[in-house]
Amino acid sequence: MRTVHRRATVASLAIVLLATATGCSATRGEDTASGSGSGEARTSCDENGVSQGITDDTIKLGSFTPLTGPVADPGTSGLAGLQYAIDTANADGGIDGRQIELVVEDDQYDASVALQAARRLNESDEVFAFTGGIGTPNFVGVLPYIKQNAIPAVGPYAPSNQVGVMENPDVFMIWPNFVDEFDVAVSWMMENEPVESASLVQQVGDVGDDALAGIEKALDGTGVELSTIQTVEPTTTDFSAIAQALRNADSEMVMFIAGPVVVGQVIQAMHQIGYEPRLLGQSDMTDESWLSEFGDEGEGMIVATKVAPFGSDDPLVQQFVDDWTADNGEAPTMWNAAGYTQGLVTIEALKTAPALTRDCFEFALETMSDFETGLIPPVTFGPDSRQGTNAVGVAKIEDGEVVQVAPFQLVSGD
Structure with a gap:
């Protein structure tokens, strides 16, 4: 397996240069997922089409994700998990004798950078499909380009109500959006550990708007309204004024939807002025990694969960944890598991595609049913469904550990 990092560096992954594979760019009408979004179940795909990124011995995939910037840690950790899934598949013989190559771009958690990264991957590197990636605003910024060029994209960790819907039929989602995530977590809180007042620290943009919608849905009819909403940018570094405003509101609870480091630093700023x-x-x-840095400050925090706890007795979870630990010398993180899951779904679709064309790859995803990863609920797509699974659990942080307090709960999708 050779991984190409032409414009990004990941210390844990080897950097190897390779010649660009030849191929034809895909546009709608040329080896496209012609049945995607039709609402009718297909029974076949175009096995005779020609897709870029496929040679006699390789399948070239692309991934754009933040390797620098405010979300670098989730991005690099997710990429390591994705790479691990690909390495494992290649060690097992690859896909019909072909090895999977991964070309990675650093999108810096920035929509404009992500768009340029996606263009390079599709037009210069000529990848077969996009896989993985962490971050919502960066991925959402690429949606029009993906749709225009009919590029299959599998499992981006981009919890937005614009992803996993038929308006973007080439994107196959496996993570709940923030509307559902906060609806489930806040509803559990109000039913089990209710509060009389709450405030919100909200990242600007779709991420924060979706979370607010979920919070308001859960609080509807409870008599609780948000006392104050303090907005932050991903690049905000001074949180003293925000902490003071939250203290002035003096809510019983503060909710957060922002980058992990931002959340941790806001909590630290609140604690420094005596507001807990x-x-x-x-x-x-x-x-x-967040628990290691901010676990003490986050003690007692209620958190939504999307990945099964590593203490689960599911044999697939235990196999992943044991294999990762043996091969890497340390236990996996949640972001490692997220990337690994993205890889598993992508690889399963490559294995089951009737032919290695973009149309047949999307056909394999459309017809995927109850695919088990162990780390998330079984994945099922359909001719009119791009949300492969939609379940949220609830946990609490206790003594630096994540303790599950409510199992995965299925939520309705769009």
Whole structure:
């Protein structure tokens, strides 16, 4: 397996240059997923089409994800998990004798950078499909380009209500959006550990808007309204004014939807001025790197979960944890598991595609049913469904550990 990092560096992954594979760019009408979004179940695909990124011995995939910038840690950790899934598949013989090559771009968690990265991957590197990636605003910024060029994209960790819907039929989603995530977490909190007042630290943009919609849905009819909403940018570094405003509101709970480091630093700023409310945040705070840095400050935080706890008795979860630990010398993180899951779904579709064309690859995804990864609920897509699984659990941070308090709960998709 050779991995190409032409414009990105990941210390844990080898950097190897390779010649660009030849191929034909795909546009709608030329080896496209012609049945995608039709609402009718297909029974076949175009096995005679020609797709870029496929040679006699390789399948070239592309991934754009933040390797620098405010979300670098989730991006690099997710990429390591994705790479591990690909390496494992290649060691097992690859796909019909072909090895999978991964070309990676650093999108810096920036929509404009991500768009240029996607263009290079599709037009210069001529990848077969996009796989993986971490971050919502960066991925959402590429959606029009993906749709225009009919590029299959599998499993981006981009919890947005614009992803996993038929308006973007080439994107196959396996993560719940933030509307559903916060609806489930806040509803659990109000039913089991209710509060009388709450405030919100909200990242600007679709990410924050979706989370707010979920919070308002869960609080509807409870009599609780948000006392204050403090907005942050991913690049915000001074949180003293935000902490003071939250203290002035004096809510019993502060909820968070922002980058993991931002969340941790806001909590630290609140504690420095003596304000220690109860806490609720998104699933990002279940990652071991966040717990290692901010676990003490986050004690008691209620968090949504999207990945099964590593203590699960599911044999697929235990196999992943054991194999990762043996091969890497340390236990996996939540972001490692997210990337690994993205890889598993992509590889399964490559294995089951009737032919290695983009149309047949999307056909394999459309017809995927109850695919088990162990780390997320079984994945099922359909001719009119791009949300492969939609379930959220709830946990609490206790003594630096993630303790599940509610199992995965299925939520309705769009």
